[in-house]
Amino acid sequence: MRNFYMFHKKSYRLIFVVMLLFLFIAGCAKENQVINKKNEPSGQDTSTIDRKNSTEEEVLEILNSTRENIEIKLTERKDIYAITWSYDGQQVAFVRGDTESWYGQMYIWTVGEKKPVSIGEKENRICEFIWAPNSKYVFVDTGTSCERWGFIVSIEDFKIIDGITYVGMPRWSYDSKLIALGTISDIQPVTPTELSGTVDLTIYNVETREKRIIAKATSDFWYTPRQWDKNGILTYEKIYFLNHEEKEQLTYHYNSK
Known part of the structure; x- marks a missing residue:
């Protein structure tokens, strides 16, 4: 009789342990479900997110894409900035991205086309678009310091044809073949500046992609282009490092023929 009692007592203990183990496993499973639900996007799944992104892309599409409708x-978009039309009014360059940090993807939209064309394979900190007078090229100003990085886009195939490091504001020649800009020299300025060297005045040929220095700077002064008129006269300035108020205005005559 005693053996029978001990057998049943051990059986009850075994059943009790099994039940506790079952409750523990069930509790862990339920807790994991709660954690997984917390990690999921609230009220939306992956397909919803994909549909949302595709909807944003579709907003940049117009069936009747006149200049007025594109404008x-x-x-009306809050994620677009630097909207800049070409001189002939047939293309507009713009950036879609973060309008506060000036960072995003460049696009060009041609009048008559339903959608714009994205330029380049990655986003960039784009500050300004400078169209060539013939509207066949656009110079893209990027960067965060005095030493800038710019690239040139051909409207013929919407490709980046070249890039260049420069200082100041680039100036197109009237025939759109040349760009005047300041380029960094190996010569150090007489006083410490943000620049890694003094600044020469350089002419960049868009067709041949060659650079030619037309005014060599020294440690005392640097050059910057100001204006290029339709007669081929480039006006530029010599600026002294120790006294920025001391400037000399000079000219360079370019014959396009």
Whole structure:
């Protein structure tokens, strides 16, 4: 009788242990479900996110893409900045991205086309677009310091044809073949500046992609282009490092023929 009692007592203990183990496993499974639900996006799944992104892309599409309609579509967007039309009014360059940090993807939209074309394979900190007078090229100003990085886009195939490091504001020649800009020299300025060297005045040929220095700077002064008129006269300035108020205005005559 005693053996029978001990057998049943051990059986009850075994059943009790099994039940506790079952409750523990069930509790862990339920806790994991709660954690997984917390990690999921609230009220939306992956397919919803994908549909949302595709919807944002579709917003940049117009069936009747006149200049007026494109202008309206771009200005109503809060994620687009630097909207800049070409001189002939047939293309507009703009950036879609973060309008506060000036960072995003460049696009060019041609009048008559339903969608814009993205330029380049990655986003960039784009500050300004400078169109060539013939509207066949656009110079893209990027960077965060005095030493800038710019690249040139051909409208013929919407490709980046070249890039260049420069200082100051680039100036197109009237025939759109040349760009005047300041380029960094190996010569150090007489006083410490943000620049890694003094600045020469350089002419960049868009067709041949060659650079030619037309005014060599020294440690005392640097050059910057100001204006290039339709007669081929480039006006530029010599600026002294120790006294920025001391400037000399000079000219360079370019014959396009």
